Amino acid sequence: xxxxxxxxxxxxxxxxxxxxxxxxxxxxxxxxxxxxxxxxxxxxxxxxxxxxxxxxxxxxxxxxxxxxxxxxxxxxxxxxxxxxxxxxxxxxxxxxxxxxxxxxxxxxxxxxxxxxxxxxxxxxxxxxxxxxxxxxxxxxxxxxxxxxxxxxxxxxxxxxxxxxxxxxxxxxxxxxxxxxxxxxxxxxxxxxxxxxxxxxxxxxxxxxxxxxxxxxxxxxxxxxxxxxxxxxxxxxxxxxxxxxxxxxxxxxxxxxxxxxxxxxxxxxxxxxxxxxxxxxxxxxxxxxxxxxxxxxxxxxxxxxxxxxxxxxxxxxxxxxxxxxxxxxxxxxxxxxxxxxxxxxxxxxxxxxxxxxxxxxxxxxxxxxxxxxxxxxxxxxxxxxxxxxxxxxxxxxxxxxxxxxxxxxxxxxxxxx
Numbered sequence: 001x002x003x004x005x006x007x008x009x010x011x012x013x014x015x016x017x018x019x020x021x022x023x024x025x026x027x028x029x030x031x032x033x034x035x036x037x038x039x040x041x042x043x044x045x046x047x048x049x050x051x052x053x054x055x056x057x058x059x060x061x062x063x064x065x066x067x068x069x070x071x072x073x074x075x076x077x078x079x080x081x082x083x084x085x086x087x088x089x090x091x092x093x094x095x096x097x098x099x100x101x102x103x104x105x106x107x108x109x110x111x112x113x114x115x116x117x118x119x120x121x122x123x124x125x126x127x128x129x130x131x132x133x134x135x136x137x138x139x140x141x142x143x144x145x146x147x148x149x150x151x152x153x154x155x156x157x158x159x160x161x162x163x164x165x166x167x168x169x170x171x172x173x174x175x176x177x178x179x180x181x182x183x184x185x186x187x188x189x190x191x192x193x194x195x196x197x198x199x200x201x202x203x204x205x206x207x208x209x210x211x212x213x214x215x216x217x218x219x220x221x222x223x224x225x226x227x228x229x230x231x232x233x234x235x236x237x238x239x240x241x242x243x244x245x246x247x248x249x250x251x252x253x254x255x256x257x258x259x260x261x262x263x264x265x266x267x268x269x270x271x272x273x274x275x276x277x278x279x280x281x282x283x284x285x286x287x288x289x290x291x292x293x294x295x296x297x298x299x300x301x302x303x304x305x306x307x308x309x310x311x312x313x314x315x316x317x318x319x320x321x322x323x324x325x326x327x328x329x330x331x332x333x334x335x336x337x338x339x340x341x342x343x344x345x346x347x348x349x350x351x352x353x354x355x356x357x358x359x360x361x362x363x364x365x366x367x368x369x370x371x372x373x374x375x376x377x378x379x380x381x382x383x384x385x386x387x388x389x390x391x392x393x394x395x396x397x398x399x400x401x402x403x404x405x406x407x408x409x410x411x412x413x414x415x416x
Contacts, residue, residue, distance in 0.1 A: 006032035008066040014279055015272040017059055019198050021222040022208055030192065030220065031068070037122065038063055038193035039071035039185055041178070043079040044102040045094065048246035049109050051258070052236025055224055055273055057245075059195055061113050064121065065276075071122040071191055072110055073181060074103055077130030081174050109245045112308055122189055129184045130177060138180075145213050146176055146206070175203045182207030186217055198223040227273070230265035245308055251335050252309040256317035259301035261407060267296050275303040324409055334401070338415035347388040350375070357412065359404040369404055376403040 002021075004010045006028050012018050021027060030036060040056050042049065049057070060070040079099050094102075107123070114121055182204075185191040194204050204221035211219040227235045236243055243258050244250040262270055268286025271277060277285075277299075285296040298318065305314035320334060337357045339348065348356075354366040354375065367385045369375050375382050377393065378401050391414070394400055399413045 002028075004028050008063065008068065011062060011066070012059070015062075016269060017055075017062075017224050017273070019223045019225045020201050022205070022220050026218070027193070027220045027222065035068055036193060037069045037071050037189055037191040038195055039073050039122075039124075039182075039191050040195050041073040041075050041078070041126075041181065042106060043075040044099045044106060045079060046242075047102050047105040048244045048249055049106055050236040050245060050250075051243040052227075052234070054235075054245065055227055056196065057110070057113050058274060059224060060121075061276075063195075064114055069121060070114060071124060071185065071189060072114075073185065074106070074123065074125045076100070076103060076125050076127035078126055078174060078177055078181070081177065105246060112245075124185065124189070126177075126181050126184075130180075142176065142180060142210065142214070145210055146179075175206055178203040179206035179210040182219060183211050183214060183217075186211055186215070186219060192217075192219055194219070194221045196221075196223060198226055230263045247309050247313070252305055252313040253317045253320055253335055255308060256301045256305045256314065256321065257407065259304050260297050260321065262297055262300060264293055267293060267300060271296070271300055271303075275300065275307070277303060334409050334411045336399075336411045336413055338413045340415050341391065344389070344391045344394075344414060347390045350382060350387040350389055351385060353389055353402065353412070354404065357402055357410040359402065359408055359410060374405050377401070379403070 001013060002009075002018075002024050004013060004024075008031055009018070009028055040060060042053065042056075060072065063070045076099050079094060079102075080096075103125075110116065110123075116123065178200075182191075182194050194207055196204065201221075201223050204223070208219045208221055211217040229235070242250075243255065247255075259270070259274075268282060271282040271285060272279070275282075285299060288296050298321075302314045302318050305317055324334060339353075339356070350370065351363040351366040354360045354369070355363060360366045360369060366375075370382060370385045370387075373381050373383060377389075389400075389412075394414060399411050401409055402412050403409045
């Protein structure tokens with residue numbers, strides 16, 4: 001471990017955020033003696049960010065907590081191209097309308113974690129300068145500072161070529177544009193630091209070198225580790241798809257459950273990464289054993305959900321889980337799916353109902369779970385894959401609880 005003197009880098013190191021730092025001593029001196037601006041770039045490829053981006057968002061949050069200015073770079077320009085880093089194939093090209101729509105959804109996410117008031121942070125969009133580029137002038141002024149030999153040595157390019165996977169000329173230009181972004185952010189906002197995941201290290205080094213060559217500026221970068229669970233699962237994905245940070249795409253209850261189901265070996269690490277809890281308190285929680293560790297998982301789930309969706313939503317999700325799992329009550333705050341009464345009068349197959357409720361992906365998946373006794377209605381196991389759910393199943397009112405295993409529950413309501 002590096003013996004940092006600046007409070008921010010000490011905090012980040014103790015929480016496990018730091019992997020690669022371009023000039024540790026120089027950056028430490030800069031942060032210790034100055035309020036600085038640092039940025040992370042986010043391409044606009046989806047209508048929201050998901051848990052896979054949460055580490056970077058938390059990094060900006062800590063950056064602001066220690067009185068520095070976070071700069072959120074929205075990549076409307078680079079999204080038109082696509083970053084090849086960590087990708088096995090060419091990214092789907094998005095229209096300008098799609099990108100603009102995604103931009104609004106992503107901005108809504110940042111407002112939950114970071115103070116976006118003027119003077120507290122900066123929001124920039126690289127289309128403001130990338131759309132103004134004259135191609136010939138750009139090649140003459142900046143292209144001379146990049147060699148094909150060097151670019152092919154970076155993992156984002158090398159791994160694709162080794163696997164004989166296509167890498168388009170458009171994608172090949174991405175690293176040049178990202179380096180140019182850093183130069184422009186330094187010129188416009190005096191931004192001296194770029195942060196991001198370790199898969200971006202090559203692009204960051206290019207930006208540092210370009211700033212030195214064209215403007216004689218000293219720029220810095222550091223990366224965070226790429227996060228997987230102890231079992232090797234990539235962060236941000238669940239059985240039912242991406243774990244979005246937007247409550248309209250992924251409910252607060254499901255979000256709470258995602259964190260409650262954290263693997264035992266990851267609890268302490270995730271508390272450090274994804275909550276503001278003090279390190280001494282986290283130390284006590286990660287040392288809990290067996291059943292007591294479940295309490296630490298509940299604290300993790302509640303704290304992360306409170307930050308993302310608000311304390312009220314987090315407590316409501318926690319109480320719903322308690323009623324469902326510990327008290328056996330059919331909570332009305334569970335995720336809900338409505339089925340038309342006409343459809344129930346005719347009858348809907350249980351296989352299809354599981355898919356409709358988003359508990360399974362396919363009918364064959366549903367059949368497998370039913371045959372393994374994992375499917376219940378109102379806590380009673382249903383073992384017949386041919387079962388038909390009708391209006392008569394709703395004996396106690398207008399809803400039933402459909403369960404898959406011990407942790408997934410959906411309320412099915414009659415849409416009258």
